[in-house]
Amino acid sequence: MKRQIPLLITFFVGTLLIFSVFIPPMENLGENFTLFFDIIAVFAFFLGGGNLMRVHFMKLKKKKTDWQFSIVTLLGFFVMLAAGIFKIGNSGDISTSLTVEGSMFQTIYLNVFVPLGSTMYALLAFFVASASYRAFRAKNKEATILLVASFIILLGSTPFGTIMTSWIPDQLSIMEIPNLAVWIMSSPNLAGQRAILIGIGLGVVSISLRLILGLERTYLGDDSA
Amino acid sequence: MKFILSLFSIIFLFVNISSQDNPESFPFVDSSKITIAPPTSVIAEDFKYDNAEKLSITWIPSIDDQIGDNNKVKGYKIYRITDGGQPELIAEILPGSNNYLDEGLEENIWYSYFVSSISDNFEARSNTTESVTPKREWLNFDLKFLFLIALIISSSVIYYIRHASKGKKLFVRKIAGLEAVDDAIGRATEMGRPILFIPGIHDMDDVQTLAAITILGNVARQIADYDTKIRMPVSRSLVMTAARETIKAAYQTAGRPDAYSDDMVNYITDEQFGYVAAVDGIMVREKPATIFLLGAFFAESLILAETGNSIGAIQIAGTARPAQLPFFIAACDFTLIGEELFAASAYLSGEPKMLGSLKGQDIGKGIAMAAIVVGVLSATFGEIWDVQFLLDIKQYLLQFFTVR
Amino acid sequence: MEHFALWVAAFLTLGIISFLYKDNPWYKVTEAIFVGISAGYWVVVLFWDNFYGKFWVGKDNDSMLYVGGLLGLLMLMRLIPKIGWISRWPLAFIVGATSGLWMMNYFASNIMVQIQGTIVPLFSANFGEGMNAGYSTVIGNLVIFIGTFTGLVYFFFSKEHKGVYGVGARVGIFFLMITFGAAFGYTVMSRMSLLIGRLDFLFGDWLGMIK
Numbered sequence: 001m002k003r004q005i006p007l008l009i010t011f012f013v014g015t016l017l018i019f020s021v022f023i024p025p026m027e028n029l030g031e032n033f034t035l036f037f038d039i040i041a042v043f044a045f046f047l048g049g050g051n052l053m054r055v056h057f058m059k060l061k062k063k064k065t066d067w068q069f070s071i072v073t074l075l076g077f078f079v080m081l082a083a084g085i086f087k088i089g090n091s092g093d094i095s096t097s098l099t100v101e102g103s104m105f106q107t108i109y110l111n112v113f114v115p116l117g118s119t120m121y122a123l124l125a126f127f128v129a130s131a132s133y134r135a136f137r138a139k140n141k142e143a144t145i146l147l148v149a150s151f152i153i154l155l156g157s158t159p160f161g162t163i164m165t166s167w168i169p170d171q172l173s174i175m176e177i178p179n180l181a182v183w184i185m186s187s188p189n190l191a192g193q194r195a196i197l198i199g200i201g202l203g204v205v206s207i208s209l210r211l212i213l214g215l216e217r218t219y220l221g222d223d224s225a
Numbered sequence: 226m227k228f229i230l231s232l233f234s235i236i237f238l239f240v241n242i243s244s245q246d247n248p249e250s251f252p253f254v255d256s257s258k259i260t261i262a263p264p265t266s267v268i269a270e271d272f273k274y275d276n277a278e279k280l281s282i283t284w285i286p287s288i289d290d291q292i293g294d295n296n297k298v299k300g301y302k303i304y305r306i307t308d309g310g311q312p313e314l315i316a317e318i319l320p321g322s323n324n325y326l327d328e329g330l331e332e333n334i335w336y337s338y339f340v341s342s343i344s345d346n347f348e349a350r351s352n353t354t355e356s357v358t359p360k361r362e363w364l365n366f367d368l369k370f371l372f373l374i375a376l377i378i379s380s381s382v383i384y385y386i387r388h389a390s391k392g393k394k395l396f397v398r399k400i401a402g403l404e405a406v407d408d409a410i411g412r413a414t415e416m417g418r419p420i421l422f423i424p425g426i427h428d429m430d431d432v433q434t435l436a437a438i439t440i441l442g443n444v445a446r447q448i449a450d451y452d453t454k455i456r457m458p459v460s461r462s463l464v465m466t467a468a469r470e471t472i473k474a475a476y477q478t479a480g481r482p483d484a485y486s487d488d489m490v491n492y493i494t495d496e497q498f499g500y501v502a503a504v505d506g507i508m509v510r511e512k513p514a515t516i517f518l519l520g521a522f523f524a525e526s527l528i529l530a531e532t533g534n535s536i537g538a539i540q541i542a543g544t545a546r547p548a549q550l551p552f553f554i555a556a557c558d559f560t561l562i563g564e565e566l567f568a569a570s571a572y573l574s575g576e577p578k579m580l581g582s583l584k585g586q587d588i589g590k591g592i593a594m595a596a597i598v599v600g601v602l603s604a605t606f607g608e609i610w611d612v613q614f615l616l617d618i619k620q621y622l623l624q625f626f627t628v629r
Numbered sequence: 630m631e632h633f634a635l636w637v638a639a640f641l642t643l644g645i646i647s648f649l650y651k652d653n654p655w656y657k658v659t660e661a662i663f664v665g666i667s668a669g670y671w672v673v674v675l676f677w678d679n680f681y682g683k684f685w686v687g688k689d690n691d692s693m694l695y696v697g698g699l700l701g702l703l704m705l706m707r708l709i710p711k712i713g714w715i716s717r718w719p720l721a722f723i724v725g726a727t728s729g730l731w732m733m734n735y736f737a738s739n740i741m742v743q744i745q746g747t748i749v750p751l752f753s754a755n756f757g758e759g760m761n762a763g764y765s766t767v768i769g770n771l772v773i774f775i776g777t778f779t780g781l782v783y784f785f786f787s788k789e790h791k792g793v794y795g796v797g798a799r800v801g802i803f804f805l806m807i808t809f810g811a812a813f814g815y816t817v818m819s820r821m822s823l824l825i826g827r828l829d830f831l832f833g834d835w836l837g838m839i840k
Contacts, residue, residue: 002714006721013722017729022365025276033726035683036697037430040719041463043701044680047708048462048492057493066510069661070363075237076665084673098677106674107634113496113670115638116663118499118827119645124825127531127554128650134534135555136815142806143483146551149810154817174765184811187769188776192644192769192808193547194743195780195801196563198547201739202378202565202589204432206582208728211435215578216570217725218442219435220717221470348770397786417766429723432731466707468718496667502645502660509652548816551809562805564784590781593744600748600775608753619748626745628737 003221007214014212052077080108149184156181237331245513261289261297261342264350267521269357277332277361283324284351286347287342287593290320302341303327309356312567317343319341330359367629374625375460378499379590382585389581397580401570402541402559409539410447413514417567419454420444421513423504423529424468425520432567437520438467439570444517448483450451457490458507460500501525505532518542518557522549530556560623640837644828747777776804 017033020026040206056070082088090096099106136147155161161177168176174183210216264284282303290298298320305327316325330336335356341348367526389395413420416566422444424437431449441457448455455472459465468490476485505528508516517535518526518540526542526549533540534556542553542559553560561569568586571579600622606614644659683694701718707716749770782794783801790798833839 002717006717008720009718010725010728013725014729014732015647018733019724020729022368024274024365027276030730032693033730035693036700037428037723037726038679038684039694039697040701040704040723041461042675043704044462045461045464045675046705048465049668050670051462051465051492052494053490059710059763066657068618069657072658072661076662077669080666080669084310084317084669085676095643098673108666109637109670110664111634112641112662113643113811114501115830116645116666117496117498118660118823118830119642120502120528120663121524122827123645123649124527127527128820130531131527131552131555132813132817135551142802145803145806146554146810146813149807150551150814151810152816153811153814157815157818164752172704173802183765184807187772188804188807188808189811191776192775192780192804194351194747194773194777195548195784195807196808198590198593198743198777199562199564199779199784200567201735202586202593203379203545203564204735204739205375205589205732206382206431206586207436207439207567207570208732209379209386210571210579210582211439211724211728213383213386213725215386215582216439216442216733218445218471219438219467219720221474371733371737371741374741375733378736378740395787396789398789400786429720430727432727432735435724435727463704463720463723466704466716470717494664495671496663499663499667502663504647506652506657506660519828542712546807548812551813554809555813562784568786587785587787589740590785593740594778596744596779597747597774597778598742601751604748604750605752608750619750622748623745624742626748628741 003217006220007217011212011214014208018212081107083108149189152177152184153181238436247445258298259344260347261344261349262287262343263351264290264301264340265351265440267338267340267354269336269354269458274362274365275359277359278328278330280327280338280357280359281324282327282338282354284340284400286321286323287349289344290342290505297344298342299345300343302507304339304341306337306339306353308336312339325406331359331365332359334358346518357508370625371628374592378585378589381588382582385581385584385588387581389577389584392577395577395584397572397583400561400565400568400572402543402565403560405539405541405559406444406455406573407447409452409515409541410444410453412539414451414453416514418512418514419456420448421511421516421538422457422506423516423518423520424453424457424459424464425522426460426500426525427461427521429467431521433462433521435465436545436567436570438464438471438518440517440573442471442475443469443570443573445472446478447481447590448472448474449481450564452481452484452591453561454508455489456511456513458493458500458504459490460493460495460497462492465490497525501528504529508532508536508538513538516540518544518553519561519569520544522546527552527556531559554597596626635835641833643829646827690806743777747773775800776807780804 016026017029020029053074056074058064059067059070060074083104084098087096087098087103087105089102089107090098090100091102092100099109132150135143135150137143152161155164156178161181165176173179207216250510264287267282267284269282274282275341284301286301291460298343300320301316301318301322303316303318303325305315306312315327318325325340327336327338332622335358337354337356339351339353340609342348343363385395393584410420422441424441425431427434429435445455447453449472457468457472459468469487472489473482473485476482494499508529508531513533513536516538518529518533519542522529522544523546526544530540530542530553540557541559541561542557543566544550544553545563545566547563550560550562564586571582600619603615603622606612607619639660641659644655647653647659648656679753684698700722704716704719707713751770751774752767779801781798781801783790783805785798788794829839
């Protein structure tokens with residue numbers, strides 16, 4: 001029973017949304033779902049936020065490894081929460097914009113949040129270099145093809161690529177690296193993308209049907225729970 | 226004669242002087258206004274396949290808008306008259322436009338429209354259309370081909386699910402990444418180190434996250450049997466809820482409900498790179514032996530995969546985002562490419578019904594391949610030999626696979 | 630204040646970069662700050678946009694809000710162990726809705742549109758003449774046709790990759806490798822430009838070495 005009702009809900013809602021695409025009076029169901037989801041996510045956030053606080057408070061209480069950093073996490077969480085919920089430093093009343101200039105929330109966002117996010121993003125430069133080193137050791141045919149394609153695309157977007165093949169006559173200009181890069185993106189790359197996308201589409205159809213028909217039900221837990 | 230000429234001269238002088246001082250007072254022609262022609266053939270009609278709330282207005286643009294370097298026409302104003310009431314300005318759109326979709330209307334109310342072309346200081350109004358009311362269509366026949374192909378492919382999936390459940394054995398080729406799951410879990414068990422499961426950074430409204438949770442169900446069953454530790458930091462609260470239900474059910478099925486703890490799954494933060502920073506920290510401190518990276522990933526895929534690689538963990542990754550696959554292929558031991566992510570839970574379960582759905586997917590691929598071969602060959606030979614029949618086949622296939 | 634904020638940002642930037650060397654207390658502090666601040670940020674944004682914005686400001690506009698609110702409250706039943714199973718209902722709703730919604734979206738965009746785009750002639754008098762126009766288009770279309778076809782052959786589940794079929798699958802994986810290589814090469818430069826931005830901040834704004 002504890003599983004039957006959710007399975008029926010999944011089946012009913014899934015089938016309804018599939019057919020809503022073809023029935024104009026039902027075309028707004030997709031938008032309504034987005035609204036419901038946003039609201040459910042807000043309520044679920046109480047569970048997530050509560051879990052975050054519980055984990056770090058327990059770490060503090062039991063003095064587990066690195067418990068000192070949990071103080072920092074909780075402090076950051078509550079400071080940001082207070083700054084945003086009470087709109088500390090906002091000129092005007094509670095209905096003013098959250099991100100008004102000079103507000104504590106905006107100050108923390110610009111001077112803490114943004115630098116942290118940008119720097120994490122910037123780490124990709126280092127990781128892409130190490131990934132390239134590993135990928136480009138070309139241990140087999142597949143890796144060699146990946147390496148060659150990647151090199152041509154990379155050189156194609158630099159002046160060096162243009163200089164390298166500037167000697168090629170106009171009749172064979174397709175063999176110049178920038179032109180070859182464009183051709184690779186528009187032909188073999190497109191072919192591979194199409195095959196992957198068609199496969200993904202079919203995979204989504206298959207898993208959606210398995211979920212709607214109740215064949216996949218692990219997310220609903222056990223009947224005895 | 227002299228008198229008449231003098232009279233005309235006086236009138237001419239008067240006209241020039243007064244028009245310079247007060248252009249708007251001149252009774253016959255205001256030379257300061259940039260006159261333009263109005264739009265013509267304005268038609269208002271019901272917009273097809275909606276819920277009786279839209280009307281489509283089309284017109285032929287002003288002749289001044291169609292002349293290249295003219296630039297006199299600055300745009301168009303659309304006016305609506307509701308049930309014979311007063312005209313109401315509903316939109317101003319750019320020059321060159323020839324249509325407008327009026328939305329949010331009501332059924333059984335009659336609307337008429339006129340369109341004005343506008344210059345800097347002049348407005349030329351078209352004729353008013355006949356009154357029209359939005360109509361409701363119950364089925365969208367524009368999508369008939371989409372419905373047909375969806376029906377064929379869905380039916381084949383369902384057919385093979387039922388067919389397999391009758392006991393017919395279905396062959397499924399080996400997928401390296403999925404064959405390695407058992408060994409990966411075994412490795413973690415032997416080394417006494419945890420398994421790290423990352424279900425992507427999207428919420429439960431992404432089908433890739435659903436795929437990751439269904440795979441978790443199969444992986445968790447083995448983990449529960451072997452009593453291996455699992456660590457699952459998540460980026461979304463709903464995913465945390467679903468994951469806890471999944472792992473709890475796995476432990477209950479394994480007969481070890483006491484071994485389950487809610488702390489196996491914990492929420493970090495919704496922020497993409499905040500989550501990545503925390504997961505990287507978990508990887509280098511707890512040093513999991515096996516890492517699963519399955520679901521929706523973006524730029525952070527490379528950071529996670531590289532960090533996992535640096536600690537010597539065996540990594541099995543899978544995503545349906547083609548842009549992230551190269552990074553997983555470069556940094557992970559096994560990668561599930563696109564469709565294989567969605568097939569994984571069926572493959573790992575080994576249940577005939579689930580494997581039947583994979584066969585149904587293959588039928589879909591077969592249809593796609595057949596359509597492509599027939600389409601390309603008929604287009605090619607139709608062009609070379611100028612055979613109308615072959616060109617018609619190509620045209621029909623293009624129409625069949627067009628989604629409006 | 631601005632000077633202090635600059636130093637805070639620089640401290641946090643270098644803390645994250647220190648991870649490249651190895652895990653250390655500086656990175657741990659920075660990570661803890663990031664997790665705490667970002668979690669708080671999202672609670673606040675979700676509260677004002679999805680909660681206050683919908684249930685206070687927008688409440689007269691949409692009666693559907695109350696259905697969503699009810700589902701949300703059912704979600705919170707998880708906190709009461711005896712009736713925690715009720716929280717499966719909104720979860721089931723989300724799974725069903727996601728499956729139904731995305732199934733048709735993917736059908737249209739991933740299957741129909743991709744097949745339609747692949748149906749092109751391998752040869753046409755409209756392709757133009759010479760290597761750069763005519764031959765280039767012919768070869769391009771042929772490559773797209775073969776690549777898409779063999780790529781799909783690779784993904785077949787119910788046939789072993791042996792014999793002629795195996796050759797087709799092998800050709801398919803080669804095309805997939807070109808796709809992955811192209812995606813890899815395409816993103817390398819953009820990743821490098823992200824680092825340039827942070828180095829500009831450190832050496833320009835913070836240390837003042839770049840004017």
